[in-house]
Amino acid sequence: xxxxxxxxxxxxxxxxxxxxxxxxxxxxxxxxxxxxxxxxxxxxxxxxxxxxxxxxxxxxxxxxxxxxxxxxxxxxxxxxxxxxxxxxxxxxxxxxxxxxxxxxxxxxxxxxxxxxxxxxxxxxxxxxxxxxxxxxxxxxxxxxxxxxxxxxxxxxxxxxxxxxxxxxxxxxxxxxxxxxxxxxxxxxxxxxxxxxxxxxxxxxxxxxxxxxxxxxxxxxxxxxxxxxxxxxxxxxxxxxxxxxxxxxxxxxxxxxxxxxxxxxxxxxxxxxxxxxxxxxxxxxxxxxxxxxxxxxxxxxxxxxxxxxxxxxxxxxxxxxxxxxxxxxxxxxxxxxxxxxxxxxxxxxxxxxxxxxxxxxxxxxxxxxxxxxxx
Amino acid sequence: xxxxxxxxxxxxxxxxxxxxxxxxxxxxxxxxxxxxxxxxxxxxxxxxxxxxxxxxxxxxxxxxxxxxxxxxxxxxxxxxxxxxxxxxxxxxxxxxxxxxxxxxxxxxxxxxxxxxxxxxxxxxxxxxxxxxxxxxxxxxxxxxxxxxxxxxxxxxxxxxxxxxxxxxxxxxxxxxxxxxxxxxxxxxxxxxxxxxxxxxxxxxxxxxxxxxxxxxxxxxxxxxxxxxxxxxxxxxxxxxxxxxxxxxxxxxxxxxxxxxxxxxxxxxxxxxxxxxxxxxxxxxxxxxxxxxxxxxxxxxxxxxxxxxxxxxxxxxxxxxxxxxxxxxxxxxxxxxxxxxxxxxxxxxxxxxxxxxxxxxxxxxxxxxxxxxxxxxxxxxxxxxxxxxxxxxxxxxxxxxxxxxxxxxxxxxxxxxxxxxxxxxxxxxxxxxxxxxxxxxxxxxxxxxxxxxxxxxxxxxxxxxxxxxxxxxxxxxxxxxxxxxxxxxxxxxxxxxxxxxx
Numbered sequence: 001x002x003x004x005x006x007x008x009x010x011x012x013x014x015x016x017x018x019x020x021x022x023x024x025x026x027x028x029x030x031x032x033x034x035x036x037x038x039x040x041x042x043x044x045x046x047x048x049x050x051x052x053x054x055x056x057x058x059x060x061x062x063x064x065x066x067x068x069x070x071x072x073x074x075x076x077x078x079x080x081x082x083x084x085x086x087x088x089x090x091x092x093x094x095x096x097x098x099x100x101x102x103x104x105x106x107x108x109x110x111x112x113x114x115x116x117x118x119x120x121x122x123x124x125x126x127x128x129x130x131x132x133x134x135x136x137x138x139x140x141x142x143x144x145x146x147x148x149x150x151x152x153x154x155x156x157x158x159x160x161x162x163x164x165x166x167x168x169x170x171x172x173x174x175x176x177x178x179x180x181x182x183x184x185x186x187x188x189x190x191x192x193x194x195x196x197x198x199x200x201x202x203x204x205x206x207x208x209x210x211x212x213x214x215x216x217x218x219x220x221x222x223x224x225x226x227x228x229x230x231x232x233x234x235x236x237x238x239x240x241x242x243x244x245x246x247x248x249x250x251x252x253x254x255x256x257x258x259x260x261x262x263x264x265x266x267x268x269x270x271x272x273x274x275x276x277x278x279x280x281x282x283x284x285x286x287x288x289x290x291x292x293x294x295x296x297x298x299x300x301x302x303x304x305x306x307x308x309x310x311x312x313x314x315x316x317x318x319x320x321x322x323x324x325x326x327x328x329x330x331x332x333x334x335x336x337x338x339x340x341x342x343x344x345x346x347x348x349x350x351x352x353x354x355x356x357x358x359x360x361x362x363x364x365x366x367x368x369x370x371x372x373x374x
Numbered sequence: 375x376x377x378x379x380x381x382x383x384x385x386x387x388x389x390x391x392x393x394x395x396x397x398x399x400x401x402x403x404x405x406x407x408x409x410x411x412x413x414x415x416x417x418x419x420x421x422x423x424x425x426x427x428x429x430x431x432x433x434x435x436x437x438x439x440x441x442x443x444x445x446x447x448x449x450x451x452x453x454x455x456x457x458x459x460x461x462x463x464x465x466x467x468x469x470x471x472x473x474x475x476x477x478x479x480x481x482x483x484x485x486x487x488x489x490x491x492x493x494x495x496x497x498x499x500x501x502x503x504x505x506x507x508x509x510x511x512x513x514x515x516x517x518x519x520x521x522x523x524x525x526x527x528x529x530x531x532x533x534x535x536x537x538x539x540x541x542x543x544x545x546x547x548x549x550x551x552x553x554x555x556x557x558x559x560x561x562x563x564x565x566x567x568x569x570x571x572x573x574x575x576x577x578x579x580x581x582x583x584x585x586x587x588x589x590x591x592x593x594x595x596x597x598x599x600x601x602x603x604x605x606x607x608x609x610x611x612x613x614x615x616x617x618x619x620x621x622x623x624x625x626x627x628x629x630x631x632x633x634x635x636x637x638x639x640x641x642x643x644x645x646x647x648x649x650x651x652x653x654x655x656x657x658x659x660x661x662x663x664x665x666x667x668x669x670x671x672x673x674x675x676x677x678x679x680x681x682x683x684x685x686x687x688x689x690x691x692x693x694x695x696x697x698x699x700x701x702x703x704x705x706x707x708x709x710x711x712x713x714x715x716x717x718x719x720x721x722x723x724x725x726x727x728x729x730x731x732x733x734x735x736x737x738x739x740x741x742x743x744x745x746x747x748x749x750x751x752x753x754x755x756x757x758x759x760x761x762x763x764x765x766x767x768x769x770x771x772x773x774x775x776x777x778x779x780x781x782x783x784x785x786x787x788x789x790x791x792x793x794x795x796x797x798x799x800x801x802x803x804x805x806x807x808x809x810x811x812x813x814x815x816x817x818x819x820x821x822x823x824x825x826x827x828x829x830x831x832x833x834x835x836x837x838x839x840x841x842x843x844x845x846x847x848x849x850x851x852x853x854x855x856x857x858x859x860x861x862x863x864x865x866x867x868x869x870x871x872x873x874x875x
Contacts, residue, residue, distance in 0.1 A: 231745065233738045236725065240732075244718040249678060250709060251730040252698035 031305060039317065042345035046338065060332040067327025068320035074327070076209035082319030083280075084109075086218035087273030088297025089304060089311035090225055091147075091266040095161075096306045097229060098262035099242035104150060104165030105270040106294025107172030108143040112271025114176045115142035116278045117285035118184065120196035131199035132279060139275025140268040146172060147267015148260050155256035161263060169294070177287040184285075191287035202280040212280035218312070221269070225308040238262055270294055299347045318343065376438055377402040377534050377565040378423065378454075383432035385418055392418040393429070394590040400534075402437075405556060405566045407576040407597070410586035410609055411804030413774035416569045417459070419586070420536045424456045425449045436534075455527025456536040461519050465512035470494055472511055473525050497528050501558045502551075517548035524555065534565040541575055542802065545663040546832055546864050553579050571609075571804050573602040574833075585609050610806045618812045618837060620856075621820070625840070626654030628690075629824035630675075630705075630793045635684030637670040637848075644670035646848045647684070652793070652824040657815065659839030659856075660828045663867050667848035668828050669710060672797045675826075676700060676707050688793055701730055706791035708782055710798040710828065712775075716782040719771030723763050724752035726770045727785050759784035760810070776807035783811055787818065794818050797828045812838060832863055 047057045068078050088105045095102035116139035123131040150164040181191045202212035229235040240248035241258045249255055273293060282289060300318055304310030325339025378400040385393040392415045400406045408416045421427045423434065425443040434441055436452045443449050449456070463472050470491050479486045479493075491507045498505055503521040511519060520540060527535055537556075541549045556566055556579055570576055576583050577597060585592040585608045592608045607613055628651040637645035645667040652658045662668055673679040675686055677696045686693050688703045700707070709715035717726050728737045728748055736747045752766040761780045763773050770778055783799065796815055800808040815838060818825055829835050835842055836856065844852040844866040852866050 231743050233732045233741050233743055236728075236732045236743065240718055240721070240729070243720045244714075246711075246714045247716065247718050247729065250676070250697055250707075250715045251732070252696065252701065254696075 031310070035303065035313075038349035039346055041349055042342055045345055046342045049341065050334065050338070055334050056332060060328050060334050063331035064324035064328040066324075067330075068324035072206065073209055074323060076206055076211040077323035077326070078316065078319040079215045080209070080211045080281075080319070081322040082315040083212075083214040083218055084273040084277050084293045085296055085300050085315040085318050086215075086312060087221065087269045087276065088293050089300035089315050090221060090308065091143075091268075091270035091273070091294070092298050092301035093304065093306045093308065093311050094225065094238075094269060095262045095266035096301060097242050098238040098258055099245065100151070100154075100259060100262055100266075101162045102147065102150075102165055102263060102266040102270075103162050103298065104147060104168050104172075104263075104267070104294070105273075105297045106290060106292065107165070107169035108147045108267040108270035109274035109277075109290060109294045110172045110176045111146045111274070112139035112143040113274030113278045113282075113289065114179065114285050115139050115271070116275035117193050117196060120200035120279065121194060122197075123200050124197045126199060128199055128203075131197070132202055135196075135200055135279060136272060136275045139271045139278075141271070143271015143274070144264045144268040147270065148264035151260035151263030154263075155259045161259075165263075173288065176285070180285060180287050186284070193285045195284050196278070200279060201283055202276070204280075210281060212276075214276040214280050217272075217276065218315070221272075222308040222312045229308075234261075270297070273297075299343070303347065317346070321346075375402045376400065377436070378567075379435040379438075380419070380423065381433045381435070383419065383422060383429045383434075385415075385422060385427060385429050391589050393422070394588075396432070396586070396589070396591050398584055398591065399594075400565060400567060401582075402533075402565050403560060403563050404581040405560055405568060405579055407580035407583040408567060408569045408586065409571065409573075409576050409583050409605060411571055411806065412776050412802065413804075414586040414609075415589040416586055417538055418589075420456065420538065420567065420569060423449065424454060424536060450530050450532070453531060453533035454536065455524075455530060455532030455534070457520065457523040457527060457538060457540060459538045459542065461523055463511045463519055463522060466510065468508050468510055469505055469514070469522050469525075470507045472522055473529050477530060494525060494529065497525060501528065501555055501562070503555060515548075516543045517545070517551065520544070520552070521555070532564075534567065535559065536567045536569070538569045539571070540568070541570065541572065543664075545830070545867065546860075547868055549575070573605050573609075573805070576605060577602060587611060606805055610804075618809065618816060620816060620838065623655040623819055623840075624822070625656050626822060628653050629688060630826060631685075631687040631690070632675065633685045633687070635671070635674060635686065636682050637667070637674045637679055638682055639670055644848050645674065648845075648848075648850050650843060650850065652826050654792075654822045654824055655819055656840045657819050657825040657827055657838050659835035659842045660826070660845050660850075661832055661835040661842055661863055661867055662830065662845035664830045666845050668797070668830075668845060670848075671845070672707075672710060672795065672828055675795055676705075676709075697730070701789070704790075704792035705795065706786035706789055706793070707795045708786055708797055708799045710801070712779055712782060712801070717770045717778055720769055722767045723756065723761070723770055723773070723781065724748050724766040726781060727752050727755055727766075729785065731789070755784050755788055759788075775802045776804045779803045779811065780807055783814055787814055791818075792823055794823060794825045795828070796825060798830060799827070800829075800831065800834060808834075832860060832867070836860065836863070 050057050050060055067074050069075055088109060091105040091108065092102050116135040119138040120135035123134055146168065149168060150161040153159040153164050154161050177191055180193060184193045186192055186194045202214060205211050205213060229239060237248065237253045237258055240251060240253055241255045245255050277289070278285060296318060300311055300314040303314035321339055321343050325336050328334045328339065329336045376399055380396060380398040383393050383396040384391065396419055398419070408420070410416045418427060422429045423443065425446045425448050428444065434443060441452060470487065473494055474490045479490055494507050497503070503525055505514065505518045505521045511522060524535065540552060544552060559566055568580055580597050582594060583597055583605065584594040585605060587609060630652040633649050634647045635645060635649070636643060636647050648671065650658065660668065670679060674681050677693065677700055688705055691703065693699055693703065713719065718729065731737050736744060738744060749766060756763065756766060759780055761784060762777050770781065773781070786794065794815070799811050799815065803811065815825055815827070827835060827838055839856050842854045842856060842858060842863065843850045844863060846867065846869050854863065
C-alpha cells in the first residue's frame with residue numbers, strides 16, 4: 001500500500017514537473033504575445049498618425065528598422081542606449097517585487113554617476129579591472145544609500161515611497177549640480193568635472209561605436225536578479241513582503257528591514273546605471289546629463305512585468321526605438337517627438353493589459369477567469 | 375408551485391467543472407438547504423441563478439416560466455435576492471442609505487430619505503430584523519450588517535432569498551436570531567435557499583436539502599427523513615466521524631505559561647491581564663465570540679503585537695521578540711485568518727510550506743534556497759497530509775479553502791513543535807477536513823504536546839478541550855471543565871455573569 005502510494009506520488013511528481021515547465025513556458029509566451037501585440041498596435045497607430053501628418057510611413061519605418069538593426073553601428077547604438085535602461089529597469093523591478101514603487105531611480109542615478117566620476121578621477125595607476133570596478137562599486141554604494149532613504153522613511157514614519165522618492169529626485173539633481181560647480185568644476189562654462197583617468201574608461205567592444213562591456217554587465221545582472229528571486233532566502237522574503245506583508249511578518253520576516261533593503265538594492269541598480277554612463281559614454285560627470293533614464297526605467301520595468309528577463313527585452317526595445325528614432329529623423333525627416341509618441345503608445349498599451357485582454361476576450365466570449373469557484 | 379427549477383446546469387472554469395448537469399427544484403415557501411463541502415459548487419450554482427455567472431449549458435425556470443438571467447438586475451426583477459458571504463455594504467453610509475442604494479426613492483428629483491427610513495423600519499419590524507435605520511454600517515455588528523443585506527433584498531421585493539453561508543460570521547445567539555428571521559420569512563410565503571456546509575444548521579432550519587459533491591447533485595432529501603450522519607456521508611462520499619474520540623491523556627508539566635498579559639489595540643485595551651498555562655498532553659480551549667480580544671491575544675502570543683505588561687514563557691523560558699524566536703523554541707501556530715496571515719496566495723505550495731523556515735536548514739544554507747530539498751519536503755508533506763493540489767508548483771490561491779488550511783496545519787505540525795497555538799483552525803473548512811484537523815490536534819495532545827485552541831466554534835472547543843476558558847471583552851471570565859453545557863458556555867460568551875461558585 002505504502003509502496004504503491006510512493007510510486008504514484010513519484011509519477012505524479014514527474015508529471016507535474018513536465019506540465020509545470022510547459023505551463024511556465026506557455027505563460028511566458030502569452031505575456032510575450034501580449035507585449036508583441038501591443039508593440040504592433042502602437043506602430044500601426046503611429047503609422048496612421050504619420051499618414052495624417054503627411055509623412056512617408058514606408059520610408060519612416062524602413063529607416064527606423066535600419067537605424068536600430070540594419071548595421072553593426074545601428075545594433076551597437078541600440079545596445080548602447082539599452083544599457084542604462086537595463087539597470088534603471090532593475091532598479092524599479094526589484095523594489096516592485098517587494099511591493100514598492102521606486103520612482104526615485106533618476107536621483108539615484110545622479111548620485112551613482114557623481115560618486116563614480118569622483119572615484120574615477122583618482123584611480124590613476126591601478127590595473128584596468130580595478131580601475132573600472134572601484135568607481136562602479138562607489139556608484140552602487142551611493143545609489144544604495146540614496147535609494148534606502150525612502151525605504152527608511154517608509155519603515156520609520158509610514159511616508160509613502162512614491163512621494164518621497166519623487167521628491168528626492170529633484171534634490172539629487174540639484175545637489176549633484178551644486179557639488180560639481182562648487183567643488184569639482186572643470187574650467188569652462190559647463191557644470192562638469194574633469195575627465196576621468198584613462199584607466200577607468202570602459203573599453204569599447206567595437207571601436208568607434210561607443211558600445212562597452214556595460215551591456216554584458218547588464219545581462220549578467222539579469223541572471224543575478226533572477227537567481228536572487230528564485231534561489232535565495234532573502235529573495236523569498238522580498239517577494240513574501242510584496243505579495244502578502246502580514247503573512248511575511250508571521251513568517252518571521254521584518255517587513256521594515258525588507259523595505260529599506262529593497263529600496264536600497266533598487267537604488268544600487270540605478271547608481272550603477274549612472275556609473276556605466278560615466279565610464280563608457282561621458283567619461284566625466286556632467287550636471288543634468290540624464291535624458292530621463294530613471295523615468296524610462298519605470299516604463300521598462302512595467303513593460304518587462306517586473307521580470308528580469310522581461311526587463312532585458314524591454315530595455316532592448318526602448319534602445320531600438322531610440323536609435324531607430326534617430327535615423328527616422330535623419331532620413332525620413334520625422335521629428336524625434338514621434339518616437340516618444342511611439343514609446344508612449346507602447347507603454348499605454350502594455351500597461352493596460354486589462355484593456356488588451358478584454359479585447360481578446362471580446363472575440364472569445366464566455367471565458368471567465370476562475371476567481372471564485374469555492 | 376415551483377419557485378425555481380434549474381435544469382441540467384453545467385459550468386466550467388477552464389478545465390474544472392464547477393457544476394455538472396445540476397438539477398435543482400425549489401418549492402415556493404420552503405427553506406431549501408444547499409449542502410456541500412467547499413468547492414462543491416454551491417456558490418457557483420447560486421451565482422448562476424443570480425446572474426453573476428452564465429451557465430455553459432442548461433436552463434432556468436422561475437415561477438414555472440423559462441427565463442434568461444444575464445445580470446443580477448434580471449434576477450432582482452424576477453424577485454430573487456442574494457446575501458453574499460462577503461457583505462457588499464458601504465461602511466461609511468447609514469443602514470438606510472445602504473439599503474436604498476441603487477433603487478433610491480425620489481420626490482421632485484430629491485432623495486426622499488424620510489419615506490425610505492419609514493419603509494425600512496416597517497420592513498424591519500415585520501421580519502424582526504432589528505437594526506437602527508440611521509446607524510452607520512461601520513458602527514454596527516456583523517450580525518446587524520447581515521440583517522442590512524437581507525433588508526436590501528427585501529426592499530427590492532425579493533420573494534426568493536439566497537443566503538450564502540450566512541452563519542459563518544455569527545455567534546450562536548446571532549445564529550438563533552437569524553433562524554427566527556428565516557422562519558418569519560417562510561411564514562410570510564418567502565422562499566429561502568440556504569447555502570451551508572454545516573450539518574446541524576441544515577437539520578435545524580431547512581425543509582429539504584440538496585447535497586452537492588464535486589459539482590454534481592448527490593441527492594435531494596426531506597430533512598425530516600434524514601439525519602446528520604447520512605448527510606455527512608453523502609456530502610463527503612464516505613463515513614465521517616462527526617464527533618472525534620478524545621481518550622484520556624497524561625497531563626504533564628506546563629509548556630506554555632501566560633502570566634498577567636495585557637495587550638493594547640488602537641481602541642484601548644484589547645486583552646486585560648490574562649493568565650493561564652497549557653500543560654503537556656493538554657488541549658486548553660478559549661471560547662468566545664469573535665472580537666473579544668482573541669485576535670490580539672493570538673498576535674501577542676505569536677510576537678506580532680506589543681504587550682504593555684505580562685510574560686509569555688515556553689518551557690519556563692521567557693521568549694525573545696518576534697515570531698522567529700517562537701519558532702526557535704518549538705512553538706507552532708495556525709493563524710485565525712488564513713488568507714491574511716497563513717499563506718501567500720501567489721506563492722507556490724512548496725514555497726508556502728517553508729514560510730517561516732526559509733532561513734533554516736534543510737531549506738536553505740547560507741541564505742541560498744536548496745530547491746531540491748524544498749521540493750522533496752513539499753512532495754512528502756503534500757502526500758502525507760493529503761493536500762489536494764495540481765502540483766507543488768501550483769499557486770496556493772488556486773487551492774480550495776480546506777486544502778489551504780490543511781497546508782497550514784501540515785506546515786506547522788510537521789515542524790514537530792512542543793506548543794501548538796491553533797486559532798479558528800477549521801474556519802471555512804469542510805466536514806472531511808475538519809475531522810482531519812481535529813484528529814491532528816488530538817494526535818499532538820497524545821504525543822505530549824501542549825495545544826492552545828482559540829475558537830469561536832463552541833462545538834469545536836467542547837469536543838477537543840480538556841479545559842475551557844471563556845473570554846469576554848478582553849478578560850477570562852470563567853474556567854470550565856470540558857463537560858460544561860452548551861447553553862451555559864453560550865451565556866458566558868455573551869457576557870452573562872458566571873453564577874457564584
